[in-house]
Amino acid sequence: MAAETRREAVSDASSATRLLPDQLSVHVGLVVSILLMASPLLLAIVMSTQTVPEIYDIGDITPGSDGLTNYVSVLTTYDMLTYMVNSLVMSVVVTVGKIAVSLLAAVALVFYDFRFKNGVFFLILFTLMFPVPVRIVPLYELMATLGWSNTLLALTGPYLASATAVFLLRQHFMSIPESLVEAAKVDGVGPLEFLWRVLVPMSRGMITGLGVITFIYSWNQYLWPLIVVSDQNKQVVQVGMKYLQSVGNAGQTDWGLIMAGAVLTLLPPLAVLIAFRNPLLETFGLAE
Amino acid sequence: MSAHETAFDSSLGAYLLLLPTLAAIGAFLYYPSLQTLRLSVYKTFLFGQNTRFVGLENFTSLLTSNTYLASVGLTFAFAALVVVSTLAVGLLVAFLLYEVTDGKAAYLIAAIWPYALPTAVAGTVLLFLAHPSVGIYTFYLESWFGVEVDWFTVGWQAFLVVAIAAVWKQVGYNVIFMLAALNNVPESLNEACELDGVGTWRRLLRVYVPLMSPTLVFLVVINTIYAFFGSFALIDLMTQGGPTNATNLLIYQLYRDAFQFNNLGLASAESVILFLIVGGLTYVQLRVSDRYAHY
Numbered sequence: 001m002a003a004e005t006r007r008e009a010v011s012d013a014s015s016a017t018r019l020l021p022d023q024l025s026v027h028v029g030l031v032v033s034i035l036l037m038a039s040p041l042l043l044a045i046v047m048s049t050q051t052v053p054e055i056y057d058i059g060d061i062t063p064g065s066d067g068l069t070n071y072v073s074v075l076t077t078y079d080m081l082t083y084m085v086n087s088l089v090m091s092v093v094v095t096v097g098k099i100a101v102s103l104l105a106a107v108a109l110v111f112y113d114f115r116f117k118n119g120v121f122f123l124i125l126f127t128l129m130f131p132v133p134v135r136i137v138p139l140y141e142l143m144a145t146l147g148w149s150n151t152l153l154a155l156t157g158p159y160l161a162s163a164t165a166v167f168l169l170r171q172h173f174m175s176i177p178e179s180l181v182e183a184a185k186v187d188g189v190g191p192l193e194f195l196w197r198v199l200v201p202m203s204r205g206m207i208t209g210l211g212v213i214t215f216i217y218s219w220n221q222y223l224w225p226l227i228v229v230s231d232q233n234k235q236v237v238q239v240g241m242k243y244l245q246s247v248g249n250a251g252q253t254d255w256g257l258i259m260a261g262a263v264l265t266l267l268p269p270l271a272v273l274i275a276f277r278n279p280l281l282e283t284f285g286l287a288e
Numbered sequence: 289m290s291a292h293e294t295a296f297d298s299s300l301g302a303y304l305l306l307l308p309t310l311a312a313i314g315a316f317l318y319y320p321s322l323q324t325l326r327l328s329v330y331k332t333f334l335f336g337q338n339t340r341f342v343g344l345e346n347f348t349s350l351l352t353s354n355t356y357l358a359s360v361g362l363t364f365a366f367a368a369l370v371v372v373s374t375l376a377v378g379l380l381v382a383f384l385l386y387e388v389t390d391g392k393a394a395y396l397i398a399a400i401w402p403y404a405l406p407t408a409v410a411g412t413v414l415l416f417l418a419h420p421s422v423g424i425y426t427f428y429l430e431s432w433f434g435v436e437v438d439w440f441t442v443g444w445q446a447f448l449v450v451a452i453a454a455v456w457k458q459v460g461y462n463v464i465f466m467l468a469a470l471n472n473v474p475e476s477l478n479e480a481c482e483l484d485g486v487g488t489w490r491r492l493l494r495v496y497v498p499l500m501s502p503t504l505v506f507l508v509v510i511n512t513i514y515a516f517f518g519s520f521a522l523i524d525l526m527t528q529g530g531p532t533n534a535t536n537l538l539i540y541q542l543y544r545d546a547f548q549f550n551n552l553g554l555a556s557a558e559s560v561i562l563f564l565i566v567g568g569l570t571y572v573q574l575r576v577s578d579r580y581a582h583y
Contacts, residue, residue: 023387029380037402037459040410040413040417043417043424056422059424061424102309105305105306108302110293111293111295112295112296112297112301113293113294114299114303117302120310123310127313127318129567131517133542134562134563135317135324135559138319138324138327139320140547141552142315160308160316161313176292181295184295219406222408223539226524227547238408238521241412242408242524245525253422255416255422262409262413265406265408266405269404270405272404273401273403273404277397284464
């Protein structure tokens with residue numbers, strides 16, 4: 001019996017070493033690839049503390065003598081604070097609006113039986129084939145006709161309907177236990193009350209995940225704001241970074257300032273990603 | 289019929305709930321898309337004030353323009369490079385994450401954070417770090433390897449730098465989906481591999497990759513669309529299509545024709561061509577996956 005236990009122990013050990021490649025090399029591989037992916041960001045953070053002469057001393061990758069000066073001046077003198085507020089308003093409105101609109105649509109698609117239901121669902125899904133570049137000229141003209149250019153309406157309206165959000169919420173609602181639906185039916189609960197009292201609390205993880213995806217997506221938009229907003233005070237932060245490129249003295253671009261702007265632009269979506277990583281990963285099918 | 293579908297029985301109620309979505313997709317998706325189709329057979333003057341029907345002239349002039357055809361070829365090459373590199377890097381990182389036993393959660397967040405990276409930030413940061421005269425990467429590449437880095441004038445270098453920025457931004461998203469697919473591989477398969485003495489890399493390529501194929505096909509489609517459309521900010525911030533059109537991707541050409549040269553009819557024809565290319569590619573990729581993917 002002792003011999004058998006020992007044989008098992010031996011085979012366990014050998015299976016562990018053969019199945020998993022050497023854990024040490026896995027760790028080394030991970031650290032190297034993570035450092036490679038993080039290095040531009042880490043360098044940008046270091047450079048954001050440097051003065052112009054320090055930037056132009058190229059081999060110098062030590063923290064500069066400017067401290068947070070670049071951050072302060074980029075936020076105030078160069079209006080990045082305004083751009084960030086504009087981006088925040090746009091992203092929050094798109095996130096809340098898209099989820100609200102999609103929740104209503106998903107309720108109709110799951111808990112009702114009506115004519116052309118499949119057709120309507122297909123019509124919503126098929127919009128995946130029309131990203132902004134496919135309709136950019138008429139969309140721009142439409143905004144001009146409506147008088148929406150340079151407004152929050154133009155920045156948010158075109159993003160409100162979402163095939164992905166409707167699809168994911170529909171999938172999720174279909175997995176709600178029948179007994180709950182039956183109970184709501186017996187109690188004579190209306191659709192909006194059912195949504196608010198039953199579906200939303202039961203879908204908190206999915207809604208949070210969708211919210212994170214939508215927030216990051218809207219915060220990172222570039223092409224559409226570039227076109228539809230020409231008034232600098234109304235511009236979002238992604239395009240605001242483009243304005244920074246022309247800042248500098250005597251032909252020397254102030255890259256430290258630009259890097260400070262880039263780091264600030266990355267911070268909100270990165271913070272959201274880290275804070276809500278669990279619901280986000282769950283929504284992507286990666287449960288922890 | 290299930291309890292779900294009969295929870296509420298009012299067609300009117302259903303359509304009221306759908307109204308915001310249907311109104312939004314009608315106004316901002318279907319209407320402009322159809323308008324694109326209409327505008328593509330017109331020539332516009334004075335910023336759309338005057339239009340003249342020209343039939344397929346916009347299309348024939350695009351398809352006989354060497355600049356446009358070069359841009360088509362360039363965009364396909366760019367998409368191929370970005371898609372293949374993103375999948376390769378993503379697979380490697382996802383596999384390492386799958387295999388690691390300690391510190392998995394910390395590694396995971398450190399590997400996928402570029403999902404939050406704005407394309408414009410990726411472009412701005414690399415524009416500086418790889419800058420031909422003040423970039424730190426350029427400095428070390430030149431002093432360690434003796435290569436001459438000057439992507440402001442050398443076309444293929446500019447192409448490569450933009451592609452690297454695109455891959456950097458796109459890897460995080462790919463890793464998330466690949467890891468989710470890897471986690472679905474049945475444990476018994478690992479045991480079978482172990483019994484047969486299958487090596488690590490063979491296991492990745494011969495066992496996992498085929499099992500992950502539905503996810504990989506999905507990622508090929510997503511990455512292709514990203515390469516065609518999402519890379520606009522990179523071009524606009526890093527190269528403006530240059531040097532001498534070496535990074536003049538279709539989306540950038542479209543932007544210039546529409547909003548710098550006010551050639552709205554021509555730009556709409558370019559939108560239609562982009563739609564056909566991306567739609568066609570998506571269709572082919574899904575068909576191929578139907579035949580070869582293991583579900």
